[in-house]
Amino acid sequence: MSVDKKTVAKIAKLARIRVDEEQQEALSGELNQILGWIEQLSELDTEGVEPMTSVVSMTQPLREDVVNDGHYVDQVTKNAPESAHGFFAVPKVIE
Amino acid sequence: MSYRVKGNTGEWEVVIGLEVHAQVISKSKLFSGASTKFGADPNDQVSLVDAAMPGMLPVLNKQVVEQGIRTGLGLRAQINLKSVFERKNYFYADLPQGYQISQFLEPIVGKGNLTLDLEGGETRVVGIERMHLEQDAGKSIHDQHPTQSYIDLNRTGVALMEVVSDPDLRSPEEAGAYLRKMRSILRYLGTCDGNMDEGSMRADVNVSVRKPGDELGTRTETKNVNSIRYVMQAVEFEAKRQVKVLEDGGEIVQETRQFDPSNGSTRSLRSKEEAHDYRYFPDPDLLPLVLDPKWVEEIKASIPELPDEKKERFIKDFGLSSYDAGILVIDRDRADFYEEVTKGGDPKVAANWVTGDFFGALNKSGLTLAETPVSAKQLGGLIALIKDNTISGRTAKEVFEAMWETSKDADTIVEEKGLKQISDTGPIEAAIDEIMAANPSQVEAFRGGNEKLIGWFVGQTMKATGGKANPGMVNQLLKKKLAG
Structure with missing residues (x-):
């Protein structure tokens, strides 16, 4: 697998990160190195081994269905660049 | 009869699959302790987890998992003892995390099925592909400010179940029947209130068309349709639109469309190309969900009798x-009401009364079943009076109207109004004798062979007895006396 400049531009766009044209070349090199390094793993025979999603050997803890949070609009909207009447106010988004 | 769309090149078959999003009934959200109550002030029911503040961690709600399992069992589906929450990545203003926590490769519920109740009492089984749990998004309000959208995160993180059907539906009617049945099952289970107008149940509608027998065509997906009627309209519109495009030599593009309720049409939502690159991956904040089979068994034991089984039983035990x-099993309250009424003694007559006069009266007065002025026990009492011949079916309607007005018991009203049926031969015979004496020419005509006149005599006798004579007895006595 190899990452070209076009792929870098696409990933950047999906992640909403601005990556200038001149950075794309360098980044594609870096990403390829990382991928190449990780690809060494495919040399291992993983037949019959379950994919591991966590290093902790435990299952998902569950919480009881109790309402014990919320009711602090001020804190929730405190860091918002703009808010109004308790809402976040953002540039108009209409599809 | 199969539903077909007529085109210039012949008939087309419509293939429909539905994705139903149903809000899970729970007090708190899927991963946070904020309330799920409808109608709070903006952002009042938002925890720092829902607002995706840095460092906040999701903790899974046990009740929601239980509701998911219960729904899976109600859909006669496989429960996966291991399932995995994944991140579905996309950016939208009402999704503060930048991803929705959902299930993808390993959902909690696998294959199941649902029985459609179609016109004329016919049924058909439709496959369920899967069901998974996921977070709902927030709400954007676009009409309060000229250049800004207002975002309310109260709904953010509320648990949803997404039930995906197989592409087994073939007409708008079947799509409607599927949603009605789904809603009925969810309500029986108590896992979703099914209120489509409050948005707690909505559907994505996948439609494609093909010539009967051909391979599946390319489908479009109409998003977030929030009433059964709209879903049926969307199917019909999409099917006709696709047939026209194909017959004009065009191609169907696999795309997302939006339904416009004002004219029943759908239109393309031309989102940016990358918009659907969700880059799912297992959420590192959440471990795989592993269920104890004993817990699943316990939940299974607590599942109530569901509409299909209830319907079977009503047909078998009550001869319906x-x-x-x-009709009677659509919701649990109705079915319970009906069963209470059958204690009046005649289940078939009870069914006629409940589905006929009773539902009619409810409808007419715009009341819900819970608000009925006539209780099930009272209606059963009325039916008992018909059964033991205290009143005729005809009089019963009059009694019912009075019950509806006053909420009094049937026998009280019969007593008060003196409506008790006359089943003594004496007064009926007297009335008949009087009528025959006063109408010799009619008697003559009857005896001369005009047997239809019996109806007229019955009418006269009923009139003379104020409608209270037992009609069977009137018939019998008239025949005897007229025969001479």
């Missing part, structure tokens, strides 16, 4: 038609 049984 598939159609009547189907």
Whole structure:
């Protein structure tokens, strides 16, 4: 697998990160190195081994269905660049 | 009869699959302790987890998992003892995390099925592909400010179940029947309130068309349709639109469309190309969900009798038609009401009364079943009076109207109004004798062979007795006396 400049531009766009044209070349090199390094793993025979999603050997803890949070609009909207009447106010988004 | 769309090149078959998003009934959200109550002030029911503040961690709600399992069992589906929450990545203003926590490769519920109740009491089984749990998004309000959208995160993180059907539906009617049945099952289970107008149940509608027998065509997906009628309209519109495009030599593009309720049409939502690159991956904040089989068994044991089983039982035990049984089991309260009424003694008559006069009266007065002025026990009492010949079916209607007005018991009203049926031969015979004496020419005509006149005599006798004579007895006595 190899990452070209076009792929870098696409990933950047999906992640909403601005990556200038001149950075794309360098980044594609870096990403390829990382991928190449990780690809060494495919040399291992993983037949019959379950994919591991966590290093902790435990299952998902569950919480009881109790309402014990919320009711602090001020804190929730405190860091918002703009808010109004308790809402976040953002540039108009209409599809 | 199969539903077909007529085109210039012949008939087309419509293939429909539905994705139903149903809000899970729970007090708190899927991963946070904020309330799920409808109608709070903006952002009042938002925890720092829902607002995706840095460092906040999701903790899974046990009740929601239980509701998911219960729904899976109600859909006769496989429960996956291991399932995995994944991140579905996309950016939208009402999704503060930048991803929705959902399930993808390993959902909690696998294959199941659902029985459609179709016109005329027919049924058909439709496949369920899967069901998974996921977070709902927030709400954007676009009409309060000229250049800004207002975002309310109260709904953010509320648990949803997404039930995906197989592409087994073939007409707008079947799509409607599927949603009605789904809603009925969810309500029986108590896992979703099914209120489509409050948005707690909505559907994505996948439609494609093909010539009967051909391979599946390319489908479009109409998003977030929030009433059964709209879903049916969307199917019909999309099918006709696709047939026209194909017959004009065009191609169907696999795309997302939006339904416009004002004219029943759909239109393309031309989102940016990358918009659907969700880059799912297992959420590192959440471990795989592993269920104890014993817990699943316990939940299974707590599942109530569901509409299909109830319908079977009503047909078998009460001798009802598939159609009547189907109407009575649509919701649990109705079915319970009906069963209480059957204690009046005659289940078939009870079914006619409940589905006929009773539902009619409810409808007419715009009341819900819970608000009925006539209780099930009272209606059963009325039916008992018909059964033991205290009143005729005809009089019963009059008594019912009075019950509806006053909420009094049937026998009280019969007593008060003196409506008790005359089943003594004496007064009926007297009335008949009087009528025959006063109408010799009619008697003559009858005896001369005009047997239809019996109806006229019955009418006269009923009139003379104030409608209270037992009609069977009137008939019998008239025949005897007229025969001479």
